[in-house]
Amino acid sequence: MKIGIIGGTGGQGLGIAIRFVQAGEDVIIGSRTTEKAQAAVDKIKDLLEEVVPNIKSAENPDAATEADVLVLTVPLTAQRATLISIKEQAAGKILMDATGPLESAIGGSPTRCLYLPEGAASERAQKILPETTIICAFNNISSGALMNFKEPIDCDCLIAGDDQESKIKAAKLIEKIPGVRVVDCGPLERAQIIEKITPLLIGLNIKKTCKDAGIRITGIDPDCKLY
């Protein structure tokens, strides 16, 4: 599977890219410029300290064209412009949106939520890209845990979306990351809750209660389908 990490040069994008590269998927890191994307690819190659044939760089629209599945990892302030830049290329595809509606986007604390007119940041993404299937994902997994690539991740990946088949595809991909269990939380509007857990976890990291705080859902029926 070819996975395009749109705006993939920050900690979260790099971490997701590394994890998918490790899982043997083909990864394309997208950025506004090829230079920035290539710098991210070089960084990943350095970190992995081995020959990595399954990663390359591209401008965002080209990454979106070539990839089968997309992941968006940009700050809230860049979400709209980035999505508009790949609008045609992303049509008909799945896009996993990891955008966090944090107050830091407007000069404030990453431990506080913004309340967006559209509801969730992922609902906003769906409005901007109506021809793309948006799935809220990766919000609860910290960059630190993703980047700590020699260790499994002790965290559930809560997802939400309106198309069941797309959620199953995304979930199977996400669960290639060691330790991660996907829990489908329901329709896309449930992203309003999932995204708001992020500033809580960031707060626990800042308080030094946790390093790379995450969550696990308890009480799961062992016979149930998680997605």
Place this chain on the structure above:
Amino acid sequence: MKIGIIGGTGGQGLGIAIRFVQAGEDVIIGSRTTEKAQAAVDKIKDLLEEVVPNIKSAENPDAATEADVLVLTVPLTAQRATLISIKEQAAGKILMDATGPLESAIGGSPTRCLYLPEGAASERAQKILPETTIICAFNNISSGALMNFKEPIDCDCLIAGDDQESKIKAAKLIEKIPGVRVVDCGPLERAQIIEKITPLLIGLNIKKTCKDAGIRITGIDPDCKLY
């Protein structure tokens, strides 16, 4: 310690009462009428199938007068009136607020959040009772798990509040419930996030993904103070 469960006749109130009775604390179940409170006490005595000297009933204001620490377990629609009814009696005391801002309060789904003018339901409680120390607590622990009193509870109790000493007192009490680990998430405004996790967990119960869904925080530093 004398614990007053204000509006303690629903599933959550009964469950918390049972757990504190089991822990050997003195519990007073409060309700609008003594009859309703006494019916709840009788139910708990039946469930426990043993002599239980450490539980009694009272009207809410009397329960608030006699108790050292209060727990509020009422639906959102009853929160304001119930708090006003104990305003004088609760002054100077700690009140753990478990109110969930669910859409069901206004004829809707328990899997959706309401956004209140005050922020969190617990912030609303603090505005109504400025002389009381409000701590957001118990939101993430299901009634079912509380009522399943022969088993420990596989869930963290996320708390938030503005007075550190009061949070420590509350946390020590809450951790008398087997299995429960308290995680202090910071100032009271963080209740805006804690309370919103409840409809997500209810959604997982409705989808049959979980029975009595709960959460655990991961990545906790073993050397840290959780509260």
